[in-house]
Amino acid sequence: MEDKSEGPRDISFALLEKITGNFSEKHKLGSGGYGEVYKGVMPTGEEIAVKKLYVIPGLDDVQFKKEFNNLMKVHHQNVVRLVGYCYETKKKHIERNGEFVFSNVEERALCFEHVQLGSLDKHISDESCGLDWDTRYKIIKGICEGLNYLHNGSSNPIYHLDLKPSNILLDKSMIPKIADLGLSRFFATTKTHITSQIKGTLGYMPPEYIERRQITKKFDVFSLGVIIIDIIAGPSGYSKCAEMTSQQFIELVQGNWKKRLHAATSRYASQEADSLQVKTCLEIALRCIDKDRAKRPTISDIVDKMNEIDTLKMSLLSKRPEPREFLGFDPLELRFPFETNKAISCVLQLTNKSDDIVEFYANTNKKKYQIHRDQGVMAPWSRCYVIVTLQPQGSAPPNMQCDDMFFVRSTRVRETDIGSLDINVTEQHLEKQMGEVKSLPIVFVPIPQPPTSIAD
Template structure:
């Protein structure tokens, strides 16, 4: 009616909530609701049963709609662009995990734990920003620095080279292999760093933000360095027991790679520089940057450059073939250099294998100061080791022994030396720490600093230095 538009009372706005009922119609209908949303509940009237049931079903659908919408928004925030940006910020500022990496090498105490992530800033702090004074050496794909924390604990930090096309694969390969290796004669991985930094760079005449990748591996620190510095032509930097222990430790580490792991790992760069020695001169294999995982196939051809000149077998030099016998050949070169010095390997071509064996055996026998039976056993052990080294460098890879055969022969020599020591009545032959040998009512228990504890039923345990 016309009078409604000229009344002194203006009509109610459609945006104002009005009371309505089912018995009387309001001057204006309520504003339409959006699709999927339930109608507003009446404030001053009771709905019939049918309309009440309809209203209730719509309200339930509306709640489900709002719940689905909330879940989608949360998922988008976590996985969408904002989530990616947040992850990038965490990589740049990973200090929220600092409680896990205050002492990253504490994971050494728990062999089953995974290597933790270590911030780049923390590595720079403990290595004096990778200064030359802290540099320990360099490997196939990185430089090694000494890291020292405030408490004086030490680790070795291997900083991977910035090499286009090689960086990603080599880092991932060495990290994966080291993370799954837990053996007494293999260097242990205690942490890693994978930091992406955005830096300005010139590209086509314009400044752009480029990603600079910093990668590092945190390894056990070996206080005696590499085997390379102990090898000399005089072989006077270690006695025979120490030299034999190094040979046996290298073989045990290689046995872990070739036999105990499934699938096996081939080191492919075994040399004295990649054998590290701890404070007790126990060897540990290191630098797995070019190692390879092998499945069922035993031989494979490759076009990539592997190993170090002088430690490469003939089948790789001529046909690029790699197999487990690749490492066996390198092992033979290392054994010969341990026993005859750096120039000893070159003497093989100047004399027969028998002459070379007799020369090395006589050289080491003259340095032994043992009783008659033990002297004979040690001399035989020297001969066995040099024979193993010569068999390993055979040009025909099929004639080289397996690592299991090598370890078995070394174990046989240890049994003979132990028997000879008992025969002479000394009973002193490489008693490991905390281990004991009982013989004729007496007990010998290995201790630190080259001492052993001697005890009988009449006298308590007393510490004595080991003879020899």
């Protein structure tokens, strides 16, 4: 939570006109239901976003001040910070019935921190491209923490009621900030409220609000569920979700993410941890968009669940991974029928026993042995043969004892890292990839001698 000792300051309308070029199109950042937003630079060099409010029927002075006072109390890293305000009444002359009369004109503006990367909707894409999983998860969790603060950070819950990707801004570190809080609803209790007017964005509004105008803390939770699906599965994710069962949707999206995670990293534990996060976030989202609001989780439940999976991910990544045996070896020892002054060969069969592409590098005492095909890349479920030749030796070791070993180092390869199955693999490269090492003993065996005939 942010701790800002200096609260929002009173900024004159004249200064706002100056720093926004008199609210020119050049400085305009966008517009919403309650006003237009302009970028301005304060004399101190601070960049701010100025929301010049429309004249809104029904928004009386008492209501505006009450809601503004609540906004003054909002300080959280995942909520756009209010840095200033303007509320001035001026006398302006207008023509009425052929005469000029003076009328009171109110100018109201709310000034927020300027967030550099703009709104989330400009960064949403499906699973195959765009932001990586870690960034998407950071955005999802940040939105959840910001919404949890609004709902539970004070005695008076704040309901956003128009939560959507265009109302979530991203700073230069991709930290999300919930925006457009200017006219959110502030309630002294968490009970259900009925409104006579319907405002918001279709697709992000829950059915009880559309059908019965009911507002509860589960309104924002429904919107959050749709946003999480948008972030994970792209703009068409929510419509896809409606076309299949929840389980089918989870399997489809998680499967797509597994492919991307598989291509992005060779670390098995990281893939499994990230895939678990994808699944958990999808499960949370689907609970959030349940038509029965009683079945939707609260935002505090959601944050607790995400903290749980963070802890589980750290546990998975901190554990030493069990070695994954990509390759099978036949035989499990290299046996050489020893003869002096003669080159002797042994064939080793390697079998890729996985759905992955595997690279290998074979090594031993190269002054004593020659290896044909000492490195390579193997397609899933394929075989290859390594021929190891013992160079001619002048004499056999005592008792045929051999302490030599044959080593094969292997690891999985990302498809994006190779252009074909014929690349140069080095032992140093595989050491960096933390590949597994298989040690095979080398054994010398004497050639059986024909039995000696015994004379009668």
